[in-house]
Structures are given as structure tokens and as C-alpha cells.
Amino acid sequence: MPDEIKSPPPPPPPENEKPTADKPATPGGVKSTPSGSVQSQTTTTPTETSTPPKPAAPATPAKPAAPAAAGHPAPPKPAGPVPTPWDSPLVAKYKREYGSGINPLTHLGQNYFEVDRSLIPEILQLLRDDEKFDYCVDLTAVHYPKRERQFDVVWVLYSFSRNERIRVKTQIADGESLPSSVPLWATCNWLEREVYDMFGIKFDGHPDLKRILLPDGWKGFPLRKDYGILQQDNEWVQINLGIESGQ
């Protein structure tokens, strides 16, 4: 019994932490609370149902499992697929050449390279010229504020001749720039402008790097996780309407 009582409490605190960490980014405090309460209600039920099997299994491993769950809420949960090494002639060739600089993985049936920042220009050039990935489908970024290298930059590439789609991923720090891919794929012109607009990542050698969706005078980069919607809104209302925001 003490085990059972002990193990349910640890999961909820991290669950509650998450919404509060995200709160500055939520549009309205009123809206976020119901969803938060729904989360906590519903998360307690799965943990209650999932905990009985744990004690049912050998009693001794259950004890070390509980503190581990308290430290990292994510690891015990995903029963889903995990990225596995990706193996193909293409990968073998690059792996031989670049060793640990690239990490080929496959996840949910989709292949991608995790590439060291310094190898990016070379790898992209090779993929386009030698491997015929002639169509850059998309270029985007993901922000992880807690990481040292805050941004994942992702190229989605497709090859018409191979009918194959891959992703190239790299990590860069805030303020670090990347070489522009416009000489490789003309489509990167607007895509890089959008990444700059939303994340503030600069691309060296871009012909015309400026904001694309937001007005030129916009402050901040909205898709960064630390960008609060409310402050921006309040400030705009104060400056342009001269009143306190109702939010």
C-alpha cells in the first residue's frame, strides 16, 4: 500500500509544472485553466490504472522506478516507437566519410539525419548534387529553450528520381547563423525568410533576408517558446489605442 500511495503523487507535479511553464504562451489565462484541469483529472486516472501493474510485477524494482519517474516524467510514459538507426547504402557511405558528425535515424517509417552544424553546407550540397534530392520541400525550426543549443533546424528534402523523402536536422545556438541554401534550392528564399521571421535565425548569404509574414517593425520572434502572446497584445493596445488592455 505505501508503494501505491507513493507512486501516484510523483507524476502529477511534473504534469502540473508543464502547463505552468507553458502558461506565459497561452492566449488567455481563463482558457488555459479548464484545459489544465482536464489534463490533471485525466492524467490521474491513467496513472492510477497504470500503477497497479507495476507493483504486481516484482516488488523490488518498483521502488527504484518511482524516484526515476519523479525526476523525469517523460521516459517511463512513451510506450510508442523510439527512433532506431537507419541503414541504407546512402547512409553507409556518409557514415564512413563523416563518422560521428552525422547520426542517421529512422522513426515512424521516416528517415532523417542528425547532422553536426559544421557539416551542414557540405551535406546539403552532396545530398542535392550526388543523391539527387532536388526538391527542398520545407525548411523549418523548433525551439527548445532549455537546451544549450536552442534550435533544431529541419530541412525536408525529396528526390524525384528516388521517390524518397528525408529530413536533415541540425542544432544551433541562439545568435548562431547558418549558410543560406538559396544557391542550392531557390525555394529556400521565402522559407528562410519565414524561419528568420518566426525564430530570428539568420542565414548568411541570403539575397534579401527580412521579415515576410509580419510587418517590418515587429518586435521579437513569435514562434520562440518564450514569446508571450499577452505582453505583445497589451503593448500594442496601449501604444495604438491608448487604453489598458482588457485581457
Place this chain on the structure above:
Amino acid sequence: MTDPRSLSPLDLDTPDKTFLDANELVINMGPQHPATHGVLRVILRLDGEKVLGLECVIGYLHRGVEKIAENRTYTMFNPYVDRMDYVAAVSNGLGYCEAVERLLSVEAPPRAQYIRVILTELNRIASHQLWLGTHALDIGAITPLFYTFRDREEILKIFEKYCGARLTTHAFRIGGLQYEAYDGFERDVKNFVSFVKPKIDEYEELLTTNRIWLERTKGVGVISGKDCIALGVTGPVLRASGVKWDIRKAQPYANYKNFDFEIPTGENGDTYDRYIVRMIEMRQSLRIIEQAVEGIPEGPIMAKVPKVMKPPVGEVYHSIEAPKGELGYFIVSDGSTQPYRVRVRPPSFVNLQALDLMCRDQLVADVIAVIGTLDIVLGEVDR
């Protein structure tokens, strides 16, 4: 043809001295312009009637869809995707639902797949009809607009009967469908197919051999297949330039591999070819619908999906062939109920980038024809 990669940005401050300054003119078109299909602003640099270059100014409809997604649960974000390409809302929903299903490793049951395909293909026809009507109107042919809107109404009626909404349908759910097909759904779809077939002939009668139409579209806004690929242009524009590529065939999703249909291609990559390609696509969509409506299996319409969706940590890129081109969703999950990041790869945004190349050395009146033939929806360009 200029290499699209070497196109220099439009220099608005220093006019090119090789042209007579008296002829050179920078004019502004939009954002409130009836022929830009929404709030698109185009800055044109002209030498007399000839376009030297142009720059698109976009973002007037930016609603921050990707930021909204990070603050909603997976289910709550579903209706938002309808508001991007609002004339092809069903396709948007299909792409999003399939992407999340892939993250969750579930698959919609066969019955749901069939109904999804029928609704998506109906939506493709509706989108092409709207394109045809407005595009022809821009160039000066008013009649097709009335014809296409009259017939598009029949599709919207089916949507309304199915889910209660005409445009922003929110027709699909993650894991399948919320609603079972209503009584008489199959009959309505079959009736529509036999109703619209002769109507498409009617549109073609009005335009295909019409001399004014030919003059305004043949050789206008030419783009080669190579340039399309470099610029990431997809959909009917790419196919009209001779590249036989359609995601429904290349990397089949839903249950498209069960159906027999052709991918039309053009040769010249001009506005006329894009018109022909879209007309054939409508007929091919009807072919898919005919096969699908005959084969709807019995069974459940929802897969087993948890009420509170928490996809395992991971990321996925899933794309579908929307009426306008490749519509992709890149979704990152951190294991919580809200997506960590949703990136939408909108076909209209990427295709619009080709406008500059397609309009260079054309007449200013053709800019309107080229904007029309690209078939953009500004709600999707700006998101």
C-alpha cells in the same frame, strides 16, 4: 529562361539605368484588389507595359496558426486547419488528421478511409471550380463564374448534409470520422457525379477553343519543370510543366492505391496547360469518387484513439496532395496533450514564390492571369 536561383531582389530605389527612366515605373497593386484573390500586395517594376520584376508583400492575413497550435490540444487544433485553405478545408483536415494518426501509430478504419476519399475528392472539384470561375472572371470571361458556382453549390450541399458546414467543414476526426454517412449519402454522391459530368463539358465548351481565352492564356506565365522543382512548386502547376508527379501516386496516403486514376500532365507549362490539367483533374476526381462510392465497406468509422491524446515523443512529416499542391504537416510531440510544434507546409505560399519568375518580361495585364493560374488562397499563404 532566367535561372530562378539567380533572380536578384527587386531594387526599388535605384532604377536600372539601361532603360529609359521615363518609361520605368514602380506601381503598387493591392492589397485591396479584386483580382489578387484576397489581400496580396504586389509591387511591380514596369518598363511601359513590360514587367521587369515584382515583389510580393504578404502577411496581411497572418493569424499565427502555428503558434495557436502550440497552445491547443491535438483535438482542439483540428478546426483551425480548415481556416487556412478555406476553399479546400477537407483536404487540410485530412492532412492534419493523418499526420497525428501517424504520430499515434493508428490508422483510420477502411470505411472511414473511403468516406474520407470521397469528401476530399469532392472538395478538390469544388476548389477547382472556384478557381476556374474566378480565374476566368479575372481574364474577362464572366459566364464561367456563374456556371461553376451553380455546380459547386451541389458539393457544398453534400458537405452541409454530412457535417452541417459548407466551407470550414471540420469533417474528419483524428482516428476516423465523427459522423456516419447520412442516409442517402451514396445516392447524393452518385447523383452529383452524373450531374456534374456534362457540366464540365459545358465549361470546356465555353473556354477550351474560345479565341479570347486562347489569346489570354497560351504562352502566358511559362515556367519549366526544372524551375518548378527548384522553386518547390507543386500541384497542377508542376504537372502542367510536364513533371508527372502526384503524391497520391508517388507516396500513396489514405487508400488512394486502391483506385484507378491518371495523372494529367501538360507540355508547355503555360496558363493554358494549367487550365487543361485542372479540367482533367476534375474528371479524374470523379473517376475516383465513382469507384469509392461503389466500394464503401461496412464497419466502424473510428479507430481506437484515447480520449486524451498524448502521442509518444517524436516527430513526423506527413504530406498530401491538396488541390493546390503538396500540403505538409511537420508535427513534434513532447508526449503531452499539446503539440510541441506544428509546422504547416502550405502549397500556396511556396507556389506564390514563382510569381516573380513567371511574370518577368510579360505584360502587366498578364500578371492577373498568372496570379489566377497559380490558384493561391491568401488564407493559406499567410496562415
